[in-house]
Amino acid sequence: MNIVLIGPRGVGKSGASRILARLTRFPVLSTDLLLSYEHDGLPIPAILRAIDGDWSRFRDLEYAVVAKVARLDGVIIDTGGGVVVDLDDAGGEIYSERKLSLLKRNGFIVHLTGDPARLAARVARDPNRPALSAAHSEEAIMRRREPLYRRAADLTVDGARMRREELAEWIFKRLPGAASGLH
Template sequence: MRENIVLIGFMGTGKTTVGRLLAKKFNMKFIDSDDEIIRKTGMSINKIFEKYGEEYFRNLEKIVIEEISKLDGCVIATGGGVVKDERNILNLKKKGLIFHLNGSVSKIKENLESEIHKRPLLNCDNYYEKIKLLLEERRELYKRASDFDINIDFLSSNEVAVKIMEIYNSKKL
């Protein structure tokens, strides 16, 4: 049985919030890959993008994913673009069940409204269109990478966590 619970999905789908809930309910360690990058570099994600660009960030992300995917018994929340490199997913699948938190463009926009300035890929005039574009680019990648798909549109974070717990517990039997 693969032990880790891995959360993938577009930014604003609640990976961090749900991940923390799951870690608490299962008494597991919670790891957010973006937080690990921040910890390792001492820089915010925005600053990394601004100073070095997306390619540099993706390389850091790959290193962090390789490291954390070797751990056991963790809930791992990944950055929204983790699926852009297949090696990330291959590493995460070695010891993890991958859950895709899937949301509509309008739900994602609603969730991101207050923190749009913290999202370097959405730092533009029409971030709604940018969300649509990026989501469309990644939709198939999320689908291929995930073991399970959870639609978040009409669920609270707690309800999403309960769904994941039920699936995870049924897989352990």
């Protein structure tokens, strides 16, 4: 079984993944990093520029990575904040049945949640996070995605409620046996 971290940008998925790796002895695979790996090491903003900012294509590339990584067993999957979405014909974000059904087949989905206003301020300072939309604020996008994360989640926890180590231990205690690294 895998452990899959989902949630908005800046909530602490990557940080929590690293601590969970220590506790479970599972390795971490980041979908964003694997996407970069498959594009000759280009960072995410550069991949987006190379596809002319086409988020629908980005979601297809992300899907291809998810399809591969979800076949592994005994890994922590650190996802990008948009893993729960695909785009409909009008460009609106909808629940990504195709990505989540793959991740859920052999994965325990841990949702980190946090206050969208605080998270939006945190990611605004980070040059490695491309703007998600010219039309909508990061905060509005995070609020709209919240029910999609909840729909996917096996476990939801407020990422800001505890220190990072405490948070990872809180999650670790609630993992099903097969995902705890103890089997």
